[in-house]
Amino acid sequence: MTKSQILQAYADSFASMTEDNLNQLSEFLSEDVCFIDPFNKLHGKAEFTAIFVHMYAVMKDPKFAILDIASSAEAGYIKWRM
Secondary structure, X not given: OOHHHHHHHXXXXXXXXXXXXXXXXXXXXXXOOEEEOOOOEEEOHHHHHHHHHHHHHHOOOXXXXXXXXXXXXXOEEEEXXX
């Protein structure tokens, strides 16, 4: 798969995320993943997973809509709406 295809697959997984399939997202992540959104700046798979475990504990049926995707040789970007 190309980097763009991997990023698209990750975005698709993010958009279809549920409490039951949350761990599928970690298949796309490196151990030193950096995740930044308006509320969090996380490093590592454990922190990444923990934020979403917490989200499902305090919210009822959260969903994400993917609005934009871009990639370069060094990074990927996904704009989403919750």
